[in-house]
Amino acid sequence: MNSIKQPQLSKLCIHTITTKPWKIEEAAKNFSASGVKGITVWRDALEGRNIKDTGKMLRDQGLEIVSLCRGGFFPASDVNKRKLAIDDNRKAIAEAYELGTSMIVLVCGADPCLSLEESRKQIHDGIATVLPDAAAAGIKLAIEPLHPMYADTRSAINTLSQANDMAEELDSPYVGVAVDVYHLWWDPNLETEIKRCGKNGNLMAFHICDWNVPTKDFLLDRGLMGEGCIPIKKIRGWVEETGFNGFNEVEIFSTSYWKEDQGEFLKKIIKAYKGNS
Amino acid sequence: MNSIKQPQLSKLCIHTITTKPWKIEEAAKNFSASGVKGITVWRDALEGRNIKDTGKMLRDQGLEIVSLCRGGFFPASDVNKRKLAIDDNRKAIAEAYELGTSMIVLVCGADPCLSLEESRKQIHDGIATVLPDAAAAGIKLAIEPLHPMYADTRSAINTLSQANDMAEELDSPYVGVAVDVYHLWWDPNLETEIKRCGKNGNLMAFHICDWNVPTKDFLLDRGLMGEGCIPIKKIRGWVEETGFNGFNEVEIFSTSYWKEDQGEFLKKIIKAYKGNS
Numbered sequence: 143m144n145s146i147k148q149p150q151l152s153k154l155c156i157h158t159i160t161t162k163p164w165k166i167e168e169a170a171k172n173f174s175a176s177g178v179k180g181i182t183v184w185r186d187a188l189e190g191r192n193i194k195d196t197g198k199m200l201r202d203q204g205l206e207i208v209s210l211c212r213g214g215f216f217p218a219s220d221v222n223k224r225k226l227a228i229d230d231n232r233k234a235i236a237e238a239y240e241l242g243t244s245m246i247v248l249v250c251g252a253d254p255c256l257s258l259e260e261s262r263k264q265i266h267d268g269i270a271t272v273l274p275d276a277a278a279a280g281i282k283l284a285i286e287p288l289h290p291m292y293a294d295t296r297s298a299i300n301t302l303s304q305a306n307d308m309a310e311e312l313d314s315p316y317v318g319v320a321v322d323v324y325h326l327w328w329d330p331n332l333e334t335e336i337k338r339c340g341k342n343g344n345l346m347a348f349h350i351c352d353w354n355v356p357t358k359d360f361l362l363d364r365g366l367m368g369e370g371c372i373p374i375k376k377i378r379g380w381v382e383e384t385g386f387n388g389f390n391e392v393e394i395f396s397t398s399y400w401k402e403d404q405g406e407f408l409k410k411i412i413k414a415y416k417g418n419s
Numbered sequence: 420m421n422s423i424k425q426p427q428l429s430k431l432c433i434h435t436i437t438t439k440p441w442k443i444e445e446a447a448k449n450f451s452a453s454g455v456k457g458i459t460v461w462r463d464a465l466e467g468r469n470i471k472d473t474g475k476m477l478r479d480q481g482l483e484i485v486s487l488c489r490g491g492f493f494p495a496s497d498v499n500k501r502k503l504a505i506d507d508n509r510k511a512i513a514e515a516y517e518l519g520t521s522m523i524v525l526v527c528g529a530d531p532c533l534s535l536e537e538s539r540k541q542i543h544d545g546i547a548t549v550l551p552d553a554a555a556a557g558i559k560l561a562i563e564p565l566h567p568m569y570a571d572t573r574s575a576i577n578t579l580s581q582a583n584d585m586a587e588e589l590d591s592p593y594v595g596v597a598v599d600v601y602h603l604w605w606d607p608n609l610e611t612e613i614k615r616c617g618k619n620g621n622l623m624a625f626h627i628c629d630w631n632v633p634t635k636d637f638l639l640d641r642g643l644m645g646e647g648c649i650p651i652k653k654i655r656g657w658v659e660e661t662g663f664n665g666f667n668e669v670e671i672f673s674t675s676y677w678k679e680d681q682g683e684f685l686k687k688i689i690k691a692y693k694g695n696s
Contacts, residue, residue: 254632254648258605291568293605294632294648300605328535328570328577355531355571357637371531371571 146379149419155180155208155389156411157349158187161404162395166196172408174203180389181205183241185212185234197242207243208389209284209320209347210234215251216268217261217298224264227251231272239279245346246276247284247320252298261298266308269317277316284320284346285309291360292325302326302335309344318346321381322393324353324364327372333380340384348381350374350419351394364394366410368418378419390419423656426696432457432485432666433688434626435464438681439672443473449685451480457666458482460518462489462511474519484520485666486561486597486624487511492528493545494538494575501541504528508549516556522623523553524561524597529575538575539585546589554593561597561623562586568637569602579603579612586621595623598658599670601630601641604649610657617661625658627651627696628671641671643687645695655696667696 156178161169166187173181181200188196200207213234218224238246250265252258269283276283287305288297299305305319319339326332339345352370357363367374378390392411399407433455438446443464450458458477465473477484490511495501515523527542529535546560553560564582565574576582582596596616603609616622629647634640644651655667669688676684 257650258607262607289567290605291566291634294630294634301607304607328567330535330539330578330581353571357568357571360634360637373534 146375148416149378149390151177151412151416152179153390154178154412154415155182155391157182157184157211157391157393159184159211160392160394160411161408162400164404166191167199170200170203170205172405174205176408176412178412179204179206180208180391182208182247182391182393183210183243185210185237188237188241193237193240197240201242206389207241208391209245209247210238210241210243211247212249213246213283214248217251217253217256217264219253219255224268227268228271231268232275235272235275235279235281238281244280245282245284247286247347249286249288250297250299252293252295254294258293258298262304265298266311269308269312273312273314273316277314282316282318282346284318286320286322287325289325301329301331302339303331306335306339306342306344310342318344320347320349321345322349323372323374323377324349324351327353327377332377336377336380337384340381340386345381345384345386346388347391348378348386348388349391349393350378351392359397362395362397364396366394366399367392367414374419390415423652425693426655426667428454428689428693429456430667431455431689431692432459432668434459434461434488434668434670436461436488437669437671437688438685439677441681443468444476447477447480447482449682451482453685453689455689456481456483457485457668459485459668459670460487460520462487462514465514465518470514470517474517478519483666484518485668486522486524487515487518487520488524489526490523490560491525494528494530494533494541496530496532501545504545505548508545509552512549512552512556512558515558521557522559522561524563524624526563526565527574527576529570529572531571535570535575539581542575543585543588546585546594550589550591550593554591559593559595559623561595563597563599564602566602578606578608579616580608583612583616583619583621587619595621597624597626598622599626600649600651600654601626601628604630604654609654613654613657614661617658617663622658622661622663623665624668625655625663625665626668626670627655628669636674639672639674641673643671643676644669644691651696667692
């Protein structure tokens with residue numbers, strides 16, 4: 143583990159939701175001034191804005207738009223809801239194109255009224271349905287396996303093995319996987335599955351944060367790198383061994399950090415990134 | 420799934436923690452009066468009591484003492500804590516023997532300061548260390564894989580596959596596995612691993628409850644069977660296909676149910692057991 147180099151500041155990307163109290167314009171200006179080079183845009187940050195202009199604004203700040211978060215949520219017991227999900231994913235593809243990013247992260251969805259097997263089938267079919275649109279727009283779809291504690295309503299894809307299976311089945315340069323340490327750190331097969339993901343050309347994104355001990359909220363209590371128990375550096379090592387050369391994306395949902403001065407929080411993110419990632 | 424028969428009342432076991440507000444004497448009397456035939460005793464329920472007499476009291480009520488909950492918590496970065504854990508597991512074995520049960524459920528433990536690999540090694544070594552004591556007392560040790568959301572402090576064994584691996588490695592008639600639907604329902608390999616567990620003679624216990632949607636607390640918001648999204652009947656079918664003929668153990672931690680009249684709650688448990696398990 144000691145042989146793993148400190149991550150480069152030029153490879154740091156921050157998700158807009160991480161500094162949620164900031165408008166995207168503020169986030170862009172402050173990220174840029176701090177030497178951050180990448181941004182992942184959550185769709186709520188685009189509300190009420192011209193998307194093309196917002197993309198230009200971000201690039202003018204020297205930021206690469208790593209991805210748009212998020213598409214997905216395909217499964218539903220109600221067929222009309224499934225159609226709405228397809229429409230919404232096509233909308234996300236159009237938004238990503240306008241914004242000027244080449245990737246959408248998929249939180250695949252789950253319906254507690256359906257079996258996990260049926261939810262998984264609907265996820266597969268949903269991705270297959272929008273894939274031609276994504277390919278036409280040049281947008282990659284990154285399947286993000288979510289922690290098993292979200293298997294009820296957020297994702298029926300809960301291990302990297304499942305995400306790898308689905309990406310390999312769909313077998314397209316426009317479908318891959320997003321690896322997030324928060325969701326996957328506990329998995330005894332993680333190293334093997336990261337290797338497999340990289341070998342098959344499916345490793346498209348790498349998200350970091352930490353698992354607080356104890357964690358007080360199912361959604362909004364993610365920790366800053368180094369505050370919890372995830373071996374981030376070790377996992378980053380596995381990711382980089384595959385040849386992955388993309389951004390390390392900081393994605394933190396935290397009611398407590400959102401209450402802080404976001405400028406101070408940004409300093410903490412950069413320090414934690416350099417020291418504990 | 421429709422071919423799976425309703426579970427028999429004579430196979431219902433309730434954990435003392437499920438009706439935590441009741442003293443064990445009250446629980447025994449009320450379980451017995453309702454036709455419940457099994458009880459799993461949590462160690463806190465024995466505090467201040469003569470354990471041998473308590474075992475006799477339970478048997479006099481017509482209850483089979485299915486297991487003692489719980490041993491385990493082996494890993495620690497501090498060697499003295501590891502020794503204390505060994506002592507405590509030996510104490511649990513002695514208590515189980517006095518009580519007159521033949522099984523202890525192991526919540527194996529995890530130390531967030533250690534890697535999961537090291538925690539797993541210490542779990543293996545801890546079980547191996549106390550195994551001769553367990554065998555001498557005729558007490559089986561059931562490794563309970565816990566949900567990945569407990570990988571920080573409660574268990575580094577988070578899938579049935581891992582529990583099966585460990586039980587097979589330890590290769591003793593006194594080591595097996597406890598399958599709890601709450602911890603394992605999300606696992607895409609669950610059916611396969613239940614088959615494997617049964618085939619190798621390691622399926623020692625089956626715990627039921629439900630996953631509330633949404634779940635509001637990491638520990639104390641378990642649902643009554645049928646209230647959530649776990650396919651309990653389907654999983655019970657897999658368990659019974661292996662030849663498992665033991666109890667269906669209701670293990671619910673719920674601050675909201677603990678606030679209710681426990682007699683009413685017991686009626687709800689039996690109804691939910693018959694209808695939704």
